Amino acid sequence: MASAKVDVVIVGGGASGILLAAKLGQAGKKVVILEMGPPLGLDDLVSSQIWSRRLKWGGVPVVSEGKNPVAHNFQSGWGLGGAAMHQFANWPRFHPEDFRVRTQYGRGLDWPISYADLRPYYDRIQKEVGLSGDHVAEVWRPAGDPYPMPPIRWFKQAELLAEGFRKVGMRTAPMPLAINSVSYNGRPACIYDGWCEAGCPTGALVNPQVTYLPIAKKAGVEIRTDAYVTRVLVNAKGDRASGVEYYDKARERREQHADVVVLSAFSASNPRILLNSVNDKHPQGLANSSGLVGHYVAAHITFSAFAMFEENTENHMGTSGAFGMSQDGYVKDSHPGFGSYTWTIGVAMKPNDVLGFANSRPQLFGSALHDFMKRASRGLARIGVQAEELPSAENRVVLSDRKDAYGFPLARVIHSLDENSMQLFNHIRAEGDRIVKATRAKETWTNPSPGLAHFLGGTVMGKSAKDSVADGYGRTHDVGNLFITGGGLFPTIAGVHPTFTLHALTLRTADYMAKNWGAIAV
Amino acid sequence: MSSVSRRMVLKGAALGALAYTVGGAEVLLSPREAHAQGLPLKVLTADERAALEALGETLLPGAKDAGLAHYVDQQLSVDPSESLLLARALGVMPPYADFYRAGLAGLDQSSRKAHGVKFAELAADKRAEFVEQIRQKVPEGWSGPPSPFFYFVSRGDAVDVYFGTVEGFERLGIPYMPHIIPIKRW
Numbered sequence A: 001m002a003s004a005k006v007d008v009v010i011v012g013g014g015a016s017g018i019l020l021a022a023k024l025g026q027a028g029k030k031v032v033i034l035e036m037g038p039p040l041g042l043d044d045l046v047s048s049q050i051w052s053r054r055l056k057w058g059g060v061p062v063v064s065e066g067k068n069p070v071a072h073n074f075q076s077g078w079g080l081g082g083a084a085m086h087q088f089a090n091w092p093r094f095h096p097e098d099f100r101v102r103t104q105y106g107r108g109l110d111w112p113i114s115y116a117d118l119r120p121y122y123d124r125i126q127k128e129v130g131l132s133g134d135h136v137a138e139v140w141r142p143a144g145d146p147y148p149m150p151p152i153r154w155f156k157q158a159e160l161l162a163e164g165f166r167k168v169g170m171r172t173a174p175m176p177l178a179i180n181s182v183s184y185n186g187r188p189a190c191i192y193d194g195w196c197e198a199g200c201p202t203g204a205l206v207n208p209q210v211t212y213l214p215i216a217k218k219a220g221v222e223i224r225t226d227a228y229v230t231r232v233l234v235n236a237k238g239d240r241a242s243g244v245e246y247y248d249k250a251r252e253r254r255e256q257h258a259d260v261v262v263l264s265a266f267s268a269s270n271p272r273i274l275l276n277s278v279n280d281k282h283p284q285g286l287a288n289s290s291g292l293v294g295h296y297v298a299a300h301i302t303f304s305a306f307a308m309f310e311e312n313t314e315n316h317m318g319t320s321g322a323f324g325m326s327q328d329g330y331v332k333d334s335h336p337g338f339g340s341y342t343w344t345i346g347v348a349m350k351p352n353d354v355l356g357f358a359n360s361r362p363q364l365f366g367s368a369l370h371d372f373m374k375r376a377s378r379g380l381a382r383i384g385v386q387a388e389e390l391p392s393a394e395n396r397v398v399l400s401d402r403k404d405a406y407g408f409p410l411a412r413v414i415h416s417l418d419e420n421s422m423q424l425f426n427h428i429r430a431e432g433d434r435i436v437k438a439t440r441a442k443e444t445w446t447n448p449s450p451g452l453a454h455f456l457g458g459t460v461m462g463k464s465a466k467d468s469v470a471d472g473y474g475r476t477h478d479v480g481n482l483f484i485t486g487g488g489l490f491p492t493i494a495g496v497h498p499t500f501t502l503h504a505l506t507l508r509t510a511d512y513m514a515k516n517w518g519a520i521a522v
Numbered sequence B: 001m002s003s004v005s006r007r008m009v010l011k012g013a014a015l016g017a018l019a020y021t022v023g024g025a026e027v028l029l030s031p032r033e034a035h036a037q038g039l040p041l042k043v044l045t046a047d048e049r050a051a052l053e054a055l056g057e058t059l060l061p062g063a064k065d066a067g068l069a070h071y072v073d074q075q076l077s078v079d080p081s082e083s084l085l086l087a088r089a090l091g092v093m094p095p096y097a098d099f100y101r102a103g104l105a106g107l108d109q110s111s112r113k114a115h116g117v118k119f120a121e122l123a124a125d126k127r128a129e130f131v132e133q134i135r136q137k138v139p140e141g142w143s144g145p146p147s148p149f150f151y152f153v154s155r156g157d158a159v160d161v162y163f164g165t166v167e168g169f170e171r172l173g174i175p176y177m178p179h180i181i182p183i184k185r186w
């Protein structure tokens, strides 16, 4: 069954999809969002790490393989709001060199756009949604408007850890956070209870439900939840997208036709949908003349170091985002292992779940675990890292032999860290060890092996159809009315969290689409 | 899952309790209450329950009475897309019951191989020794998910029911400070 044709159909009701819908709706376009997950709202954000798992991926399974499999389910979300419903809101900018790694260093890939192209959009986004930070203390920060809010409050944990950085000669600054340090645009200030991962229902944290969703709704955007998109449909010639196929809650097959199709369904689903959209004109999948759909998947290399203080670190206070940062390791070739990295300094912690007290010492159990939990709840402190992994075509999303209920192959993500990444990790681990040892804590320890955060790439942007899937606006090279948004577009991933950048990129796409509508939607 | 029971679970989310069946009717209870009332399990067998409780009690004494088996079992009875289990966040392939069944069978099989009895029949000190082994390396006779990963997930479940609750925070002297409170303590 087909619904009435619209101007734009957006697949995925998460951060980038809702932002784009809001802007195009405001530009007068008739927009429909198809979101696979349930119609979550702010009142679903129960303050509990256990209940927070309802926000994690609950769609068709994603098969994760390789030496270092990406933690897809932990990194993604579903339901209205997407992963951004429970993000931690660390929002630093990329640096100018992050956009030209190939040109400047002869490694990795280049972006088809520069920092100068994106800067106005960073500035607009931070003003629209609200960011807290200190642009002066953040000495590494590229040119940009000052943050619209002062930094969030530091609790004891942050002070104690920052002392360690100072003692080893490293500089620190407040982490720029998409969290209100004061009330902003009618949304209240944070109260530092640390429930961000379970979702912030007050509106203190930037979450699509409190930023662009109300704007989208007001602009008449139609949102259909429980709408699982399986394929992009094309015209008879095969050169234009005509809409998408999806299955509704009653498992009925439906079609939504549109002048423009946008995939905003995160880095596993976007390539999967393209690869599943095979037809006689596109035997390798849609928008895949380069053969690169699914390739160059990358993740941030993560690491934690811990310190147990005698003092009360007040570690139950703060946000899931970090208090502070250091980018003294950001220069990509200034240390063993090529790539940028950012230290994160101190976070609010809970007893349970992946990042809780108990998992900071996973080898402890029995009465030793009880003892540890008591001490950790007073004295534990943590620093972490987000480090750059260089793109490798070997890291990829392909179609699995396993199929969903409708016979479509699942996404299979293959990911391993190479030697360079391990060198970088070893350097970071040694530095982290020095930092926590330099604090006044009596007991310190470090994670022995790398973790992974975020899930980026797979539909990378570039200058031509020879080396990439989409252009600098996320418009696919092969199909002029098919766009992609989100971190899947990133050819290189920098040494910082991705979501500020993917907001800026999506806003740029929205401007471009609105201005060039006639040429795109012909 | 019917829309009625789905609503119950969602309402349970606000209460912090889970939907259990008592005398044919669905009621909201904490796993601790379900355990104390001796409610039958829906998915796990008696042997699987014994193994899970023995493992949970070794990993975190107190987890059994906090309702570990009732929590896991109730969660295995709901659609994976509604699941609150740590296994979901860690990317375990649904149905999650397969994961627990295989892991618990592996635990009993390898315990039999090493000690001649099921895990739950081992003395407390032997259980701890055995857990220390499976934590580090897959033992002989083990089948199912790798034992270090099964250890990690089961330990996470035990920590969830014992410390991840309003009551658990109180035990540690940490203020819970909820925005939306799981009202009923569990």
Ligand SMILES: Cc1cc2nc3c(=O)[nH]c(=O)nc-3n(C[C@H](O)[C@H](O)[C@H](O)COP(=O)(O)OP(=O)(O)OC[C@H]3O[C@@H](n4cnc5c(N)ncnc54)[C@H](O)[C@@H]3O)c2cc1C
Binding pocket: A011, A012, A013, A014, A015, A016, A017, A034, A035, A036, A037, A059, A074, A075, A076, A077, A078, A079, A080, A081, A082, A083, A084, A085, A086, A087, A088, A089, A090, A091, A197, A227, A228, A229, A230, A264, A265, A266, A267, A269, A321, A454, A485, A486, A487, A497, A498, A499, A500, A502
């Ligand atoms: C725990 C956690 C902490 C994080 N912390 C940070 C942080 O501190 N800083 C930072 O920069 N970033 C952080 N992130 C990442 C951030 O949330 C993402 O970068 C951002 O949400 C991605 O936006 P998106 O629009 O690409 O995808 P999403 O926001 O995930 O939206 C994608 C949507 O598409 C839907 N979808 C998928 N497949 C289909 C389909 N086939 N049909 C229909 N709909 C579909 C999904 O259900 C989902 O709702 C964090 C993420 C998590 C999970």
Ligand code: SF4
Binding pocket: A179, A189, A190, A191, A192, A193, A194, A195, A196, A197, A199, A200, A201, A202, A204, A205, A318, A319, A320
């Ligand atoms: S700590 Fe702040 S941002 Fe996080 S959930 Fe609480 S009020 Fe919201």
